[in-house]
Amino acid sequence: MNISQTAVTNAVNLAFFMVNLSRRLLRDFRRDHHPQFSILDLKACYRAVKYVDEVIKLLPQKPEPIFISRILNQVANLGAIHSVSVTDISPE
Numbered sequence: 001m002n003i004s005q006t007a008v009t010n011a012v013n014l015a016f017f018m019v020n021l022s023r024r025l026l027r028d029f030r031r032d033h034h035p036q037f038s039i040l041d042l043k044a045c046y047r048a049v050k051y052v053d054e055v056i057k058l059l060p061q062k063p064e065p066i067f068i069s070r071i072l073n074q075v076a077n078l079g080a081i082h083s084v085s086v087t088d089i090s091p092e
Contacts, residue, residue: 026042029042029045034082038082040080040081041080043079044078045080048075048076048078048079049072049076051075052072
């Protein structure tokens with residue numbers, strides 16, 4: 001619970017920043033991939049990138065990039081409302 005003025009100000013600024021960032025990312029995805037792309041689709045894509053990246057770190061040998069791309073697309077579409085290829089987002 002934020003009770004000091006600085007903590008409340010920081011929380012509000014962070015919330016506004018996250019709204020602005022998500023709107024910008026959403027606009028880019030709608031332009032490049034799918035006009036009906038939603039916030040839930042955006043969250044599913046970035047969650048998939050994180051999950052796939054963490055699972056690949058656990059593997060003894062890193063798979064081929066094409067295989068990683070297929071896995072990423074499949075995992076991203078699990079939680080997405082509108083199926084879309086997420087080839088522009090890849091685990092580092």
